[in-house]
Amino acid sequence: MFTGLLHTHKLVVVLFLLIYIIKTVLLLIGKTENLEMFTKKVKVPEMIISFLFLVTGAVMLFQLPEIKTLLIIKIIGVFASIPLAVIGFKKKNKLLAVLSLILLFGAYGLAEVNKRRVAIAPVSADVVTDEADASYDPLVHGKAIFETNCVACHGPAGDLNAVGAKNLQTSELSDEEVSTVIRNGKNAMPPYGKVLNETEVDALVEYVKSMRK
Numbered sequence: 001m002f003t004g005l006l007h008t009h010k011l012v013v014v015l016f017l018l019i020y021i022i023k024t025v026l027l028l029i030g031k032t033e034n035l036e037m038f039t040k041k042v043k044v045p046e047m048i049i050s051f052l053f054l055v056t057g058a059v060m061l062f063q064l065p066e067i068k069t070l071l072i073i074k075i076i077g078v079f080a081s082i083p084l085a086v087i088g089f090k091k092k093n094k095l096l097a098v099l100s101l102i103l104l105f106g107a108y109g110l111a112e113v114n115k116r117r118v119a120i121a122p123v124s125a126d127v128v129t130d131e132a133d134a135s136y137d138p139l140v141h142g143k144a145i146f147e148t149n150c151v152a153c154h155g156p157a158g159d160l161n162a163v164g165a166k167n168l169q170t171s172e173l174s175d176e177e178v179s180t181v182i183r184n185g186k187n188a189m190p191p192y193g194k195v196l197n198e199t200e201v202d203a204l205v206e207y208v209k210s211m212r213k
């Protein structure tokens with residue numbers, strides 16, 4: 001359900017931005033007649049798109065395990081852009097319309113940056129993380145990383161399934177596929193490839209597989 005919302009949200013955001021770009025360009029090049037015609041034509045679709053944009057966003061927001069500062073800034077940007085756009089287009093004020101579009105794009109950009117900014121919480125110092133150490137156990141290492149970084153969505157037993165996360169107990173992915181999902185992320189799952197080294201990913205693969213029933 002969350003993944004469906006995410007895809008719908010992305011699609012309506014793109015449509016919403018397209019409508020705003022077209023309107024702003026028409027206003028900027030002084031084609032006010034075309035702008036009025038276009039505005040009339042897209043009135044109903046725009047209402048549906050705006051409604052879906054806000055509803056999908058709000059529903060996802062309530063399901064997120066944590067709300068990051070960038071997300072709050074993004075939401076403020078979106079909400080600030082709405083009155084600016086309404087007034088801008090009504091008064092044919094180019095500056096306000098452009099400002100609104102900048103805010104919208106800024107919010108969109110922040111969302112993208114936010115997605116790529118993946119942080120990893122360090123594991124407890126008691127855990128042996130050196131593969132060369134005789135007492136190294138990938139399951140212990142993997143469990144430690146999992147419990148500090150993955151439980152928000154997957155839960156301690158792997159079956160929480162928050163934000164559209166797949167149940168790790170019933171997962172049938174191969175080692176290679178598990179490793180790829182961890183590195184590259186998928187839908188609401190963040191990509192950990194840049195913040196985890198090979199040993200850590202391998203340890204996680206082992207631990208994730210050990211959760212299977």
Ligand code: HEC
Nearest residue numbers: 149150153163164165166171172178181186187188189204
């Ligand atoms: C912000 C939420 C979130 C966090 C944090 C998260 N995941 Fe995920 N995970 C997901 C989602 C959502 C999916 C489902 C992706 C899809 O296929 O649509 C997923 C899928 C997976 C899968 C694939 C399961 C399958 O059978 O398809 C694995 C393995 C996995 N996650 C491991 C991890 C590990 C290990 C961590 C910690 C390093 C982690 N996840 C952190 C959300 C999260």
